[in-house]
Amino acid sequence: MNNLLAFFSSSIGRKVLIAITGLLLVLFLIAHLIGNLLFFLGPDSLNSYAAALKGNPALLWSARIGLLTVFVLHLMNALALAMQNRAARGVQYQNKGYMAATAASRTMVITGLVVLLYVAYHLSHFTLGLTNPDHFSMHDAQGRHDVYGMILHGFQIPVVAWGYVAAMLVVAYHLSHGIQSSLQTFGLRNENYTPCVKQFSVFLALLLCLGFSSIPLAVQFGLVG
Amino acid sequence: MNFTLHVWRQKNVDSPGQMVIYPARDISPDSSFIEMIDVVNSGLAEKGEDPIAYEADCLEGICGCCSMTINGIPHGPGRGATTCQLHMRSFQDGEHIYIEPFRSAAFPLVKDLMVDRSSFDRIIQAGGFISVNTGGAQDANSIPIPKDDADLAFDAAQCIGCGACVAGCKNGAAMLFTAAKVAQLARLPQGQPERYRRVVHMVETMDNEGFGSCTNQYECEAVCPKEISVRYIAEMNRDYIKAKLCK
Numbered sequence: 001m002n003n004l005l006a007f008f009s010s011s012i013g014r015k016v017l018i019a020i021t022g023l024l025l026v027l028f029l030i031a032h033l034i035g036n037l038l039f040f041l042g043p044d045s046l047n048s049y050a051a052a053l054k055g056n057p058a059l060l061w062s063a064r065i066g067l068l069t070v071f072v073l074h075l076m077n078a079l080a081l082a083m084q085n086r087a088a089r090g091v092q093y094q095n096k097g098y099m100a101a102t103a104a105s106r107t108m109v110i111t112g113l114v115v116l117l118y119v120a121y122h123l124s125h126f127t128l129g130l131t132n133p134d135h136f137s138m139h140d141a142q143g144r145h146d147v148y149g150m151i152l153h154g155f156q157i158p159v160v161a162w163g164y165v166a167a168m169l170v171v172a173y174h175l176s177h178g179i180q181s182s183l184q185t186f187g188l189r190n191e192n193y194t195p196c197v198k199q200f201s202v203f204l205a206l207l208l209c210l211g212f213s214s215i216p217l218a219v220q221f222g223l224v225g
Numbered sequence: 226m227n228f229t230l231h232v233w234r235q236k237n238v239d240s241p242g243q244m245v246i247y248p249a250r251d252i253s254p255d256s257s258f259i260e261m262i263d264v265v266n267s268g269l270a271e272k273g274e275d276p277i278a279y280e281a282d283c284l285e286g287i288c289g290c291c292s293m294t295i296n297g298i299p300h301g302p303g304r305g306a307t308t309c310q311l312h313m314r315s316f317q318d319g320e321h322i323y324i325e326p327f328r329s330a331a332f333p334l335v336k337d338l339m340v341d342r343s344s345f346d347r348i349i350q351a352g353g354f355i356s357v358n359t360g361g362a363q364d365a366n367s368i369p370i371p372k373d374d375a376d377l378a379f380d381a382a383q384c385i386g387c388g389a390c391v392a393g394c395k396n397g398a399a400m401l402f403t404a405a406k407v408a409q410l411a412r413l414p415q416g417q418p419e420r421y422r423r424v425v426h427m428v429e430t431m432d433n434e435g436f437g438s439c440t441n442q443y444e445c446e447a448v449c450p451k452e453i454s455v456r457y458i459a460e461m462n463r464d465y466i467k468a469k470l471c472k
Contacts, residue, residue: 007469011438012428012462081438088397088437090330094233094244095323097297099304099393100447105440106395181441187463189456 011084012185014077019182021074026179026204028067029171033211040215040224043148047140050147075116082109104177111174118167125154152219161216172209176202226252226318230265232277233325238334244323247277254314258301259284259291261313262324278337286310286450289385292392293338294325299389299448307387307450327392331399331435344434345386345402351430352423353406355415368414378412381405383451390445390453396437401445403431404461405453411464421468428465 007013038046053060098106121131129136135153138146155161180201183189218224228249235242247269252261259281266276282290291308295301301311316322324338332340370378382405390401407424410416416423432438439458446455 003469007466010428010465010469011432012465013469015438015440016462016466081440085396085398085437085440088330088435089328089395090332090397091242091328091334093294093297093325093328094231095297095325098395098444099298101395101442101444105442108440177441184441184455184459185439185462187459187461187466189459191456 011081014081015185018074018077018081019185021070021077022178023182024070025074026175026208028070029208029212033208036212036215039148039151040218043140043146046148046151047142047144047146051144054145071119075112078109078112102177104173105181108174108177111170114170115167115174118170121163122167125160126150151215152224155216155219158220161220164216165213168209168212171212172205175205175208179204226254226313226316228252228261228313228316228319229321231321231323232337234277234337235334237336242334244325249322252313254312256313257284257309258293258295258311258313259309278335278339280339281309284309287385289387289450292327292340292342292388294327294392296323299327299392300387300450304447305450305452307385310450327388329388329391329397329436331397332388332391340388342386342388344436345388345399347434348399348403348427348430349406352419352426353410355410355419357415370413374412378409381408381412381453381457384409384449384453385451387450389448389450391436393444393448394437394439395442395444396440398439398445399431399434399436400439400458400461401449401453401455403427404455404457407461407464408457411460421464421472424461424464425468428461 008017035049038049104111124130125132126136132150132154135150138149138153140146140149155164178201180198183194183197215224230247230249231244232247233242234245247265249261249265252264256264259279262277262279269276280290280292282288284291286307286309289307291300293300293308295308295311300306300308301315303311303315326332326334326338326340327342329340331344332342335341384402384405386402388399388402391397391399407427410423411420441455441458443455446453
């Protein structure tokens with residue numbers, strides 16, 4: 001146990017923790033997206049899926065607590081390392097150039113904090129029902145929580161829909177560096193597959209962005225509802 | 226060629242520093258960056274001003290002394306060369322050139338463009354060696370080493386410890402340096418007995434010296450005058466994880 005604690009307080013250990021939690025969050029996003037896409041199958045599919053999740057409080061709450069823990073660990077460790085890294089420069093350069101570091105890799109803290117703000121809004125919108133309580137309190141014909149209607153009404157507001165699309169672009173930007181970066185941190189590198197991993201990282205980030213954005217876009221362009 | 230230099234001048238670590246502008250006139254395009262500074266320094270000396278302090282030694286790109294951040298890039302534009310191997314023809318006539326020391330909290334400034342890189346020595350002292358009783362030289366090839374391993378160990382061993390990786394990294398991380406020094410021994414049979422102890426001690430010293438940590442941007446590899454690959458960082462991560470969790 002002491003060994004483990006010592007490991008996770010070293011620079012490499014902290015990076016490993018950020019990488020593990022980051023990849024867990026990507027797995028969550030994939031599961032979340034699969035659930036979201038039920039929207040295109042109509043109100044019954046989505047609402048019964050939501051009712052099934054809510055009907056199993058043990059599973060729901062352990063998933064929520066696990067997710068929150070992973071999110072907080074990712075965030076706190078990343079911020080702690082970012083502050084250490086800033087201090088490690090000492091005096092800042094008057095004029096700093098870059099030859100290889102991508103803009104996505106240099107802005108991970110900023111994009112991460114934007115995602116944090118987005119998650120706060122997203123939870124108060126669709127999970128807590130604070131920002132649009134009228135959409136949140138609807139029920140369908142079977143008396144279930146009308147998740148489909150909530151999403152439909154939410155995304156009929158242009159600023160909300162386009163805000164979600166913009167947030168998904170930021171998530172994709174963050175992941176385009178994050179996914180490939182985590183494998184390097186684990187030491188999983190090989191001159192044959194590493195170039196493919198980089199491409200896959202960008203591909204998966206774009207796929208998630210497109211998947212999540214498809215719903216607000218479909219509502220905005222009148223393809224659904 | 227003529228240039229306008231913006232040079233960081235600072236008397237010592239405790240006094241404040243600032244960028245000072247100096248003209249550099251009639252510079253040969255074939256002169257090295259160091260020779261260009263010497264021309265400017267001669268002019269300063271003639272006027273009775275304090276010349277710009279910098280560090281240089283071999284002037285052939287193998288000692289790693291000439292540390293300068295030129296236009297925001299350690300060792301300046303162009304890949305695979307140290308400042309002393311950088312020629313003025315790499316710049317445009319009339320260009321403004323910004324020259325700053327290698328910036329890192331672990332490299333305290335000595336004067337102007339000179340920094341103290343003894344934190345690198347302390348990382349080496351923590352484990353960058355093999356403990357053997359030296360005797361007569363062994364016969365060549367008495368220990369068979371696969372060609373690929375020998376090549377990779379040699380590539381890592383090309384590190385001249387200049388500190389460009391730290392100066393170029395947004396995080397001031399010394400992971401490419403430490404990884405190269407770990408890998409040059411980890412790849413060879415002689416490095417095996419102390420392999421895992423070595424990586425732990427060197428990484429811990431690196432952390433304690435106040436270097437940052439890698440966020441896998443690979444700027445270090447791009448600015449490294451010896452073009453050392455970030456593959457060694459992955460190898461060091463792997464060895465460190467194994468050492469701490471599996472050994």
